[in-house]
Amino acid sequence: MHKKFSYQDLYNFSKNIFLKIGCNETDATTATKVLLSADLRGVDSHGIARLSGYVRLWEVKRINASPKIKIVHETPSTAVVDGDSGLGLVVAPVAMQIAIDKAKIAGTGWVSVKNSNHYGIAGYHAMMALENDMIGMSMTNASALVAPTFSVERLLGTNPIAVAIPAGKEQPFVADFATTTAANGKLEILQRKNLDAPSGWVQTKDGLPSNNANELKNGGALLPLGGDKEHGSHKGYMLGSIVDIFSAVLSGANYGPWVPPFPAYVPMPENMPGEGIGHFFGAMRIDAFRPAEEFKANMDQWIQRFSSAKTSEGHEKVIIPGEPEREMEADRMQNGIELLQPVIDDLTTLGKKFEIEF
Amino acid sequence: MHKKFSYQDLYNFSKNIFLKIGCNETDATTATKVLLSADLRGVDSHGIARLSGYVRLWEVKRINASPKIKIVHETPSTAVVDGDSGLGLVVAPVAMQIAIDKAKIAGTGWVSVKNSNHYGIAGYHAMMALENDMIGMSMTNASALVAPTFSVERLLGTNPIAVAIPAGKEQPFVADFATTTAANGKLEILQRKNLDAPSGWVQTKDGLPSNNANELKNGGALLPLGGDKEHGSHKGYMLGSIVDIFSAVLSGANYGPWVPPFPAYVPMPENMPGEGIGHFFGAMRIDAFRPAEEFKANMDQWIQRFSSAKTSEGHEKVIIPGEPEREMEADRMQNGIELLQPVIDDLTTLGKKFEIEF
Numbered sequence: 001m002h003k004k005f006s007y008q009d010l011y012n013f014s015k016n017i018f019l020k021i022g023c024n025e026t027d028a029t030t031a032t033k034v035l036l037s038a039d040l041r042g043v044d045s046h047g048i049a050r051l052s053g054y055v056r057l058w059e060v061k062r063i064n065a066s067p068k069i070k071i072v073h074e075t076p077s078t079a080v081v082d083g084d085s086g087l088g089l090v091v092a093p094v095a096m097q098i099a100i101d102k103a104k105i106a107g108t109g110w111v112s113v114k115n116s117n118h119y120g121i122a123g124y125h126a127m128m129a130l131e132n133d134m135i136g137m138s139m140t141n142a143s144a145l146v147a148p149t150f151s152v153e154r155l156l157g158t159n160p161i162a163v164a165i166p167a168g169k170e171q172p173f174v175a176d177f178a179t180t181t182a183a184n185g186k187l188e189i190l191q192r193k194n195l196d197a198p199s200g201w202v203q204t205k206d207g208l209p210s211n212n213a214n215e216l217k218n219g220g221a222l223l224p225l226g227g228d229k230e231h232g233s234h235k236g237y238m239l240g241s242i243v244d245i246f247s248a249v250l251s252g253a254n255y256g257p258w259v260p261p262f263p264a265y266v267p268m269p270e271n272m273p274g275e276g277i278g279h280f281f282g283a284m285r286i287d288a289f290r291p292a293e294e295f296k297a298n299m300d301q302w303i304q305r306f307s308s309a310k311t312s313e314g315h316e317k318v319i320i321p322g323e324p325e326r327e328m329e330a331d332r333m334q335n336g337i338e339l340l341q342p343v344i345d346d347l348t349t350l351g352k353k354f355e356i357e358f
Numbered sequence: 359m360h361k362k363f364s365y366q367d368l369y370n371f372s373k374n375i376f377l378k379i380g381c382n383e384t385d386a387t388t389a390t391k392v393l394l395s396a397d398l399r400g401v402d403s404h405g406i407a408r409l410s411g412y413v414r415l416w417e418v419k420r421i422n423a424s425p426k427i428k429i430v431h432e433t434p435s436t437a438v439v440d441g442d443s444g445l446g447l448v449v450a451p452v453a454m455q456i457a458i459d460k461a462k463i464a465g466t467g468w469v470s471v472k473n474s475n476h477y478g479i480a481g482y483h484a485m486m487a488l489e490n491d492m493i494g495m496s497m498t499n500a501s502a503l504v505a506p507t508f509s510v511e512r513l514l515g516t517n518p519i520a521v522a523i524p525a526g527k528e529q530p531f532v533a534d535f536a537t538t539t540a541a542n543g544k545l546e547i548l549q550r551k552n553l554d555a556p557s558g559w560v561q562t563k564d565g566l567p568s569n570n571a572n573e574l575k576n577g578g579a580l581l582p583l584g585g586d587k588e589h590g591s592h593k594g595y596m597l598g599s600i601v602d603i604f605s606a607v608l609s610g611a612n613y614g615p616w617v618p619p620f621p622a623y624v625p626m627p628e629n630m631p632g633e634g635i636g637h638f639f640g641a642m643r644i645d646a647f648r649p650a651e652e653f654k655a656n657m658d659q660w661i662q663r664f665s666s667a668k669t670s671e672g673h674e675k676v677i678i679p680g681e682p683e684r685e686m687e688a689d690r691m692q693n694g695i696e697l698l699q700p701v702i703d704d705l706t707t708l709g710k711k712f713e714i715e716f
Contacts, residue, residue: 075465077435078646106464107433112647135608148664150673155664163600173603175596181589198588207670225583225590230556231539232583238533238679239597241664242521245531249656250493250647256663273659288436289470289608298607301631305614306506306513306599312565315508321596 003344004336010036010048013351013358017051020354021058022065023090031089034120039337041325045185046121049343052350054087054118056264063087063117069094077106080251081113085276088119088140092279096125099283100132107288112251115275118142118262122162123176123325129164129283130172133292136164137282139243141253143261146180147221148237149229152207154221155256158184159243164322166286168296170303174322179240180222187213187222192340200227246280253278361702362694368394368406371709371716375409378712379416380423381448389447392478397695400686403543404479407701410708412445412476414622421445421475427452435464438609439471443634446477446498450637454483457641458490465646470609473634476500476620480520481534481683487522487641488530491650494522495640499605499612501619504538505579506595507587510565512579513614516542517601522680524644526654528661532680537598538580545571545580550698558585604638611636 011032018028039047057063067086071079079098083091095111102109119125122138129136142157158178165173178184182201190197190213197213204210205219209228216222224236248255254274261268286292309318339347344358351358369390376386397405415421425444429437437456441449453469460467477483480496487494500515516536523531536542540559548555548571555571562568563577567586574580582594606613612632619626644650667676697705702716709716 073647075643075646076463078465078642080647105434107436108466108468110466110642135604148667148676150669151664151667151676152670153667155667163596165600165603173599175600177590177593177596179593181584200589203670225593226539227589231558231585231589232535234677234679235535235537235583238521238535241531241679242523242533245523245657245660246493249653249660250642250644252648252652252656255656255660273656284436284468284608285433286608288433289431289438290610294610295607298610298613298631299603302603302607302613306509309506309509309511309513311508312510312561318506318509319592321592321599 004338006336007036007040007333010039010337013347013356014048014051016356017055017350017354020356021055023087024066027087027090030093031087034089034093034124037124038121040329040332041121041123042328043121043185045183045188048339048347050118052346053262053264054089055350057117057262060264062260062264067091071098077102077108077110079109079111081111083113083116083276085115085117088117088277088279091116092119092125092138092281093128095279096128096136096138096281096283099281100129100134103134103283103285103288104132108282108284111281112246113279113281114248114251114253116253116277116279118277119279121176122160123164123174125281126162126164126176127172127174130166132283133166133286135166135284135286136162138162138279139247140279141244141247141255141259141277143259144257145184145216145222146224146240147203147207148241149224149234150207152205152221153257156224156237156240156244157259158222159240161239161243165299166296167299167303168293170300171326172322173299173303173320174325176325179225179236179243181225181227181236182222184222187216200231243280248274248278250280251278362696364694365394365398365691368397368695371705371714372406372409374714375413375708375712378714379413381445382424385445385448388451389445392447392451392482395482396479398687398690399479399481399683401479401543403541403546406697406705408476410704411620411622412447413708415475415620418622420618420622425449429456435460435466435468437467437469439469441471441474441634443473443475446475446635446637449474450477450483450496450639451486453637454486454494454496454639454641457639458487458492461492461641461643461646462490466640466642469639470604471637471639472606472609472611472632474611474637475635477637479534480518481522481532483639484520484522484534485530485532488524490641491524491644493524493642493644496520496637497601497605498637499602499617499635501617502615503542503574503580504582504598505561505565506599507582507592508565510563510579511615514582514595514598514602515617516580517598519597519601523657524654525657525661526651528658529684530680531657531661531678532683534683537583537594537601539583539585539594540580542580545574558589601638606632606636608638609636
């Protein structure tokens with residue numbers, strides 16, 4: 001069972017909920033836009049399906065709806081931002097804007113964030129750079145679900161990386177990916193359909209290969225991109241580690257197994273070394289390197305060459321990063337966003353609690 | 359057949375060769391150190407085995423032994439460097455030093471390089487940041503051997519990424535990896551031993567899965583990290599693309615299928631859009647974010663926690679990136695560097711040509 005909703009209806013509902021928990025008008029608008037950009041772009045696991053989760057974190061006082069977000073240290077091209085336990089959906093765009101503002105003057109801007117929470121999809125923040133003729137980067141750590149190569153312990157989150165690069169006549173290049181073989185959202189789809197997971201996605205609690213999409217519930221773990229050592233999982237583990245260190249060791253947030261969980265009913269880790277969840281953002285002005293028009297002409301050629309490459313049988317074209325999400329966004333903006341019945345039920349309950357009709 | 363050589367003997371031989379082709383004293387020393395750091399760290403494919411390859415590129419005038427390396431554009435935190443067709447082994451450390459110098463003042467430094475050549479191992483340059491209490495980053499594009507997901511054409515190089523991060527009492531974190539499932543050097547090892555390649559490393563010229571370690575000779579391609587779409591190869595393809603764009607589109611070097619080949623007998627691509635090979639370097643001063651001592655204390659805890667994680671059966675410990683290479687370096691510095699007979703023969707011939715005994 002599922003049903004389609006218009007973007008505007010979901011927007012109004014979500015914004016009203018954020019207002020009800022105490023966000024001001026600006027923050028409620030920002031949080032809603034960031035949250036729903038996931039639904040529009042087809043990352044359903046990070047969109048409105050998480051709204052009630054954010055509210056529960058606010059209920060247990062792990063999220064501050066009126067944070068004083070501030071720069072605690074800075075140089076011409078860097079800053080550390082304290083999110084004051086705010087919604088990551090609100091803290092992240094503020095921090096990314098600081099990176100962009102620094103890049104305007106110093107050529108590049110790099111901002112590490114502590115004391116934040118889940119920030120939605122990584123790509124949204126990276127894409128903020130595009131309209132400024134800048135390359136944008138965004139990454140975040142997350143609670144530990146991933147076992148490094150040879151480990152049976154979960155020590156890393158799915159720790160995504162997003163990079164957005166402007167083009168000229170072509171659409172921008174937008175990469176946005178978890179540093180695991182498959183994002184947790186893809187596993188959830190298999191769970192709902194009662195299907196097996198491909199090899200290399202998860203391992204058992206003893207570190208053995210598994211095709212059970214529910215293996216995490218048995219103490220198993222997601223695997224770093226590559227799956228196993230022979231297929232390069234040490235590289236996925238390195239990538240996830242770099243994201244963790246840039247986001248949290250550089251800012252003073254929690255890292256590794258100490259990153260706070262998203263579900264409000266899961267107790268916080270003991271002996272946490274930092275504050276909240278960490279993010280890392282970067283903005284590089286194109287013309288800090290080359291005239292933007294020259295760069296864009298080359299990017300157009302790059303995109304056209306890759307896009308028109310000869311494909312293997314059964315595939316129509318080589319996909320340019322960001323293309324499928326852009327097509328999905330156009331479709332869902334026009335034709336509505338499909339929600340699963342459990343998500344609809346959850347939002348209906350949430351609406352009743354705050355006397356807002358869903 | 360193989361034989362061990364002392365680091366000092368290889369150093370003297372290599373430096374003399376670089377002097378013979380016209381490098382000045384400083385450049386010959388730098389090129390030798392960078393080249394041999396690959397042999398010391400166990401990346402044999404990128405070390406002295408390539409020396410005669412560099413010389414052949416000089417012979418056909420694709421490498422300039424006395425380049426005027428210069429900054430062609432800059433801002434407080436960025437620069438584009440023109441390598442003047444110099445040895446990448448010489449151009450890269452100069453460019454990385456510019457990134458470090460910019461970071462001293464602006465907090466971070468980011469340098470994109472055009473008109474360069476093969477720069478040895480990525481990790482060497484990234485590690486230059488460590489002694490300055492900075493995080494170092496290094497990446498380069500390379501001639502196309504890799505087919506993007508769904509493509510049968512080779513459009514990307516093995517495009518490595520290196521990130522070096524200082525710690526306190528612990529040794530630094532040093533990640534250095536090709537963005538393919540396996541580096542070409544690992545394939546060469548299988549070729550020499552007449553062994554099959556694991557699945558996910560290469561594909562046939564028609565884009566079909568293959569276990570033939572010699573598949574590249576048949577028109578096949580290396581595969582991006584992940585191997586196939588189901589196992590996340592689109593992520594490896596995105597990573598390799600980001601390296602290509604940062605290294606070459608940002609600097610004005612050649613990208614994609616137009617990157618110049620390493621073997622001097624392979625003709626240059628037609629209609630090249632840029633100049634030479636491209637690299638990208640970054641340096642971030644730790645104390646541009648947090649006091650270095652706080653950062654290092656957290657890095658020590660990060661390393662200790664991961665290092666002591668419970669392992670799956672058959673594995674002693676979870677490896678911290680950089681550990682195996684550091685152990686190899688200590689061993690080879692003390693006990694010598696083993697070279698294969700074909701490499702010894704090649705270097706002997708090279709020595710005769712320049713009247714230097716090997």
